[in-house]
Amino acid sequence: MASVTFENVTKRFGEVVAANDQNIEIKDKEFLVLVGPSGCGKSTDLRMIAGLEEISEGVIKIGDKVVNDIPPKDRDIAMVFQNYALYPHMNVYDNMAFGLKLRKFPKEEIERRVQEAAEILSIEPLLERKPKQLSGGQRQRVALGRAIVREPKVFLMDEPLSNLDAKLRVQMRTELSKLHDRLKTTVIYVTHDQTEAMTMGDRIVVLKDGYVQQVDEPLELYNHPNNMFVAGFIGSPAMNFLDAKIVKEGDDYYTEGFGAFKVKIPDQLKDKVKDYVNKRVVFGIRPENLTDAEITHDLDITDENSFEAEVEVVEPMGSEIYLYLAVDEHSMIARVDAESEAKVGDKIKLGVYTQKMHVFDNETEEALF
Amino acid sequence: MPITLKDIAKMVGVAESTVSRAINGKPGVGKETKQKILEIAKKYDFQPNKLAQGLAKQETHILALLIPGLSKGNYSSLVENIEYIAEKDGYQIILCNTQNDLKKEKKYLNLLQEKRVDGAVILGGEIADQHIVNTVLRGHKNIVLVNRLCEEILIPTILIDASYGAYLATEYLINLGFENIGLITAAKNDEYIESEKIKGYKKALKDNMIEYNNELIIKTDGSREAGYLAFTQLVNIDINPDSFFVTSDLLTLGLIESIKMGGFFIPQDYPVVTYGDTLINSIIEPELTRVVEPLEKAGKLAAEVLINLINDDQAKEEIKVLKPTLKIGKSTKY
Numbered sequence: 001m002a003s004v005t006f007e008n009v010t011k012r013f014g015e016v017v018a019a020n021d022q023n024i025e026i027k028d029k030e031f032l033v034l035v036g037p038s039g040c041g042k043s044t045d046l047r048m049i050a051g052l053e054e055i056s057e058g059v060i061k062i063g064d065k066v067v068n069d070i071p072p073k074d075r076d077i078a079m080v081f082q083n084y085a086l087y088p089h090m091n092v093y094d095n096m097a098f099g100l101k102l103r104k105f106p107k108e109e110i111e112r113r114v115q116e117a118a119e120i121l122s123i124e125p126l127l128e129r130k131p132k133q134l135s136g137g138q139r140q141r142v143a144l145g146r147a148i149v150r151e152p153k154v155f156l157m158d159e160p161l162s163n164l165d166a167k168l169r170v171q172m173r174t175e176l177s178k179l180h181d182r183l184k185t186t187v188i189y190v191t192h193d194q195t196e197a198m199t200m201g202d203r204i205v206v207l208k209d210g211y212v213q214q215v216d217e218p219l220e221l222y223n224h225p226n227n228m229f230v231a232g233f234i235g236s237p238a239m240n241f242l243d244a245k246i247v248k249e250g251d252d253y254y255t256e257g258f259g260a261f262k263v264k265i266p267d268q269l270k271d272k273v274k275d276y277v278n279k280r281v282v283f284g285i286r287p288e289n290l291t292d293a294e295i296t297h298d299l300d301i302t303d304e305n306s307f308e309a310e311v312e313v314v315e316p317m318g319s320e321i322y323l324y325l326a327v328d329e330h331s332m333i334a335r336v337d338a339e340s341e342a343k344v345g346d347k348i349k350l351g352v353y354t355q356k357m358h359v360f361d362n363e364t365e366e367a368l369f
Numbered sequence: 370m371p372i373t374l375k376d377i378a379k380m381v382g383v384a385e386s387t388v389s390r391a392i393n394g395k396p397g398v399g400k401e402t403k404q405k406i407l408e409i410a411k412k413y414d415f416q417p418n419k420l421a422q423g424l425a426k427q428e429t430h431i432l433a434l435l436i437p438g439l440s441k442g443n444y445s446s447l448v449e450n451i452e453y454i455a456e457k458d459g460y461q462i463i464l465c466n467t468q469n470d471l472k473k474e475k476k477y478l479n480l481l482q483e484k485r486v487d488g489a490v491i492l493g494g495e496i497a498d499q500h501i502v503n504t505v506l507r508g509h510k511n512i513v514l515v516n517r518l519c520e521e522i523l524i525p526t527i528l529i530d531a532s533y534g535a536y537l538a539t540e541y542l543i544n545l546g547f548e549n550i551g552l553i554t555a556a557k558n559d560e561y562i563e564s565e566k567i568k569g570y571k572k573a574l575k576d577n578m579i580e581y582n583n584e585l586i587i588k589t590d591g592s593r594e595a596g597y598l599a600f601t602q603l604v605n606i607d608i609n610p611d612s613f614f615v616t617s618d619l620l621t622l623g624l625i626e627s628i629k630m631g632g633f634f635i636p637q638d639y640p641v642v643t644y645g646d647t648l649i650n651s652i653i654e655p656e657l658t659r660v661v662e663p664l665e666k667a668g669k670l671a672a673e674v675l676i677n678l679i680n681d682d683q684a685k686e687e688i689k690v691l692k693p694t695l696k697i698g699k700s701t702k703y
């Protein structure tokens with residue numbers, strides 16, 4: 001049982017700063033996901049926790065203990081990678097047990113641990129089988145079993161599912177989440193896949209260029225991104241960003257898209273933009289928070305929450321449709337109900353769920369809301 | 370669009386090969402032409418293509434061979450065969466004796482990280498430790514393990530299945546009609562390879578529906594004395610094995626001395642099978658039936674896999690398990 005804490009952690013590889021003054025608190029028994037594009041420093045963070053990489057500055061704690069100078073084998077962690085070795089001549093039991101055997105654990109203890117891990121992973125009936133008699137998912141579970149039998153305080157997983165095909169990956173995500181519930185240990189999980197992060201994490205750390213962008217629960221991250229990077233990285237299709245400026249008319253504030261659109265900012269958010277009048281901002285709206293006014297039932301369409309757009313592509317996705325739209329110079333995607341009859345070339349009225357809109361500072365890219 | 374050799378050739382009005390020679394500092398290009406070419410290359414920030422970079426890639430054509438000791442095991446045969454293949458492919462070998470000391474091993478592995486060798490074969494040593502895993506995670510992937518296991522990641526590995534070798538030996542004795550097979554091992558401290566041999570022994574008994582008797586399994590320190598004592602121990606407490614499988618050569622030497630001292634004959638009174646095609650095993654009388662490990666093949670494969678890794682970024686990482694065979698001598702049948 002252990003928490004993991006980063007205090008002002010910096011890691012340099014020569015000129016490259018792979019971790020930049022990071023502060024992260026991972027709670028005991030939490031499933032924490034580190035997510036971000038390739039090269040943002042996810043694996044480096046994991047390796048520092050594991051003790052495989054020295055820390056340039058700052059402190060990492062496991063529990064209350066500073067581990068900066070503690071060798072990997074004494075840190076009570078286990079790592080799981082996508083690229084693990086199942087030995088073809090050993091059965092499942094031995095593939096999970098050999099590490100303990102080599103570390104001279106007593107036979108009874110090894111047996112207890114392997115049995116327990118097999119139970120947790122529901123692979124008891126497979127213990128006698130050889131790896132080639134297993135499915136991809138079962139093999140993955142054996143690799144997890146090898147980590148579980150070490151009974152670590154913290155599991156570190158670096159993209160463990162990235163070798164699996166799409167269907168199996170989805171299934172293993174659920175299994176890993178369930179596994180975490182049963183293990184009741186801290187899991188730190190690295191992925192570059194935001195869907196994986198959103199579906200698995202109790203909380204998510206979004207990284208970019210070694211900087212922590214935001215640490216939050218999935219929905220919080222989705223609904224209240226700190227900045228344009230997080231807003232654009234989380235969610236698919238990605239949030240629409242449109243250049244705009246803030247205008248004030250009477251007591252009301254609007255984001256105004258240089259003639260292309262004008263959307264009223266909800267009253268309770270007015271305060272946040274009052275210093276931005278006539279200044280450039282970026283208007284952000286997720287595709288699902290746009291609607292085809294023709295088929296909207298739950299939104300009173302007015303001039304203040306809608307504008308016209310031209311349909312460029314219609315992509316049916318089953319119960320919904322993605323509309324690729326042009327509004328003057330701007331292009332955007334709307335995710336609308338399949339009832340919509342919009343056709344390529346149509347000019348349609350787009351409704352905006354203004355409670356869900358975002359405005360970002362044009363310079364800093366920080367969210368105003 | 371980055372500028373290419375072809376573009377520069379056109380601009381200067383020479384052949385592409387001339388440009389290439391000029392850029393790589395090779396002879397055969399006039400002074401003025403060369404200067405022109407280099408100026409243009411610099412001006413347009415010419416980047417040599419991948420192939421050219423590969424050619425210029427810093428390579429030492431040296432492989433490190435990490436072994437845990439000179440006296441132990443059958444490393445000489447492995448080493449010779451690794452060197453044989455390496456040499457054919459234009460590599461030299463440096464032999465690093467780690468004496469099973471992790472610190473020494475780590476130091477030698479640094480040769481790889483510092484690019485002073487192109488790759489490393491690590492022989493024996495049971496489990497791949499963090500420094501090996503980390504070397505690979507840091508992108509220094511040109512490592513091949515021989516008879517060493519790794520928990521976390523897939524490192525190309527050549528394994529000899531000792532458990533299968535023990536299975537063969539035991540099964541052979543069973544097929545000759547023996548059921549009380551004494552197993553003399555060097556497993557005093559639960560050495561992994563020895564426990565693998567015990568596993569093979571037990572499996573052969575089980576597959577032939579013979580119940581195993583724990584008292585027939587002797588775990589020793591592997592010395593000649595221990596082999597000697599094992600026989601007297603088993604015979605004195607009246608367990609009476611009808612045959613022996615011995616898992617290493619010194620043990621076998623001691624055991625056979627003891628059998629002969631007792632006035633017994635091999636194979637008439639006690640058939641004996643040993644493990645390993647070693648010098649000691651080869652000079653014992655009578656000629657021993659023995660488990661032979663495919664060391665030549667293992668050594669060659671290790672070198673081939675490593676050289677493949679060095680030359681091909683996309684080389685498949687794999688685990689190859691080789692099986693020992695049984696060589697029948699005069700110690701089991703008459």
Ligand SMILES: Nc1ncnc2c1ncn2[C@@H]1O[C@H](COP(=O)(O)OP(=O)(O)OP(=O)(O)O)[C@@H](O)[C@H]1O
Pocket residue numbers: 013016017018036037038039040041042043044045192507
């Ligand atoms: N051993 C090293 N030496 C030099 N630079 C390194 C080393 N390891 C990582 N880096 C650099 O540090 C940065 C972060 O790398 P890291 O592997 O942590 O990224 P990542 O987020 O895991 O990426 P990916 O999604 O591609 O796995 C990168 O710029 C990388 O090139």
Ligand SMILES: [Mg+2]
Pocket residue numbers: 042043044158
């Ligand atoms: Mg990574």
